[in-house]
Amino acid sequence: MSEFTGLRAVVTGGASGIGLATATLLAERGATVACLDLDTTVEKPLLGIRCDVTDDTSVRDAVSAAVAALGGLDIVVNNAGIGAQGTVEDNDDAEWARVFDVNVHGIVRVTRAALPHLRSSQHAAVVNTCSIAATMGLPQRALYSATKGAVQSLTYAMAVDHLADGIRVNCVNPGTADTPWIGRLLASADDPAAERASLEARQPSGRLVTATEIAGAIAYLAGPRASATTGVALPVDCGMQTLRPRR
Ligand code: NAD
Numbered sequence: 001m002s003e004f005t006g007l008r009a010v011v012t013g014g015a016s017g018i019g020l021a022t023a024t025l026l027a028e029r030g031a032t033v034a035c036l037d038l039d040t041t042v043e044k045p046l047l048g049i050r051c052d053v054t055d056d057t058s059v060r061d062a063v064s065a066a067v068a069a070l071g072g073l074d075i076v077v078n079n080a081g082i083g084a085q086g087t088v089e090d091n092d093d094a095e096w097a098r099v100f101d102v103n104v105h106g107i108v109r110v111t112r113a114a115l116p117h118l119r120s121s122q123h124a125a126v127v128n129t130c131s132i133a134a135t136m137g138l139p140q141r142a143l144y145s146a147t148k149g150a151v152q153s154l155t156y157a158m159a160v161d162h163l164a165d166g167i168r169v170n171c172v173n174p175g176t177a178d179t180p181w182i183g184r185l186l187a188s189a190d191d192p193a194a195e196r197a198s199l200e201a202r203q204p205s206g207r208l209v210t211a212t213e214i215a216g217a218i219a220y221l222a223g224p225r226a227s228a229t230t231g232v233a234l235p236v237d238c239g240m241q242t243l244r245p246r247r
Pocket of ligand 1: 036
């Protein structure tokens with residue numbers, strides 16, 4: 001029997017990048033998985049359900065649809081997120097509200113809708129996709145970093161609140177990862193090759209993290225083998241948070 005046999009998962013932002021890699025890996029390991037995303041074009045056995053994490057009604061409808069289709073819910077991967085560039089001077093109030101609405105309030109809405117179902121599970125786990133930006137000062141990422149700092153704090157707060165419910169809550173903190181998101185970022189740079197080389201050089205290993213590597217960490221935290229692990233922020237960053245190799 002596979003590790004996730006009989007377990008039912010929803011992955012927000014599951015149609016692309018880290019979310020799609022996670023949904024695919026969980027399904028390969030035996031879970032039934034619904035991808036909650038603005039984009040519903042995922043391939044079987046994944047189930048695509050339209051969900052806008054900034055809209056509470058949309059979230060409640062999508063979680064209900066997932067629970068009905070999967071027969072319950074054990075795992076929530078809060079992964080949907082958007083980026084923002086610039087210093088604290090560069091984004092107006094509306095942009096601050098928009099990015100917080102997706103990256104932080106989205107986690108609140110999805111988890112709030114899922115909790116009644118998670119309480120009925122014997123293996124309940126929530127994994128949030130945070131970022132190295134929560135703990136490191138990265139240039140031109142004031143707004144994005146603030147949202148991810150909030151995600152890490154929220155992870156700890158939810159972990160302690162739901163200890164008694166038997167629901168584990170953890171997050172992964174990826175370094176720069178090779179996903180469609182970073183592809184779009186590079187495509188918009190003046191010199192995409194130089195920008196990519198700069199991002200790679202920032203990682204102690206000299207390369208970007210893959211979506212599959214992050215999916216592996218999320219699956220570990222989501223799975224029964226991590227049953228003693230809650231309230232943890234797990235870096236998946238090729239050493240970026242802790243290592244200073246000599247060049
Ligand atoms: P991606 O752009 O490839 O995928 C993001 C997905 O989220 C898309 O499918 C998109 O449709 C969905 N989404 C966006 N807004 C949504 C909304 N309102 N409702 C529902 N779905 C929505 O990005 P990715 O690189 O896979 O990033 C996924 C997560 O990983 C994000 O939370 C991001 O902050 C985090 N992260 C990414 C990196 C990186 O370098 N790529 C590093 C650290 C953390």
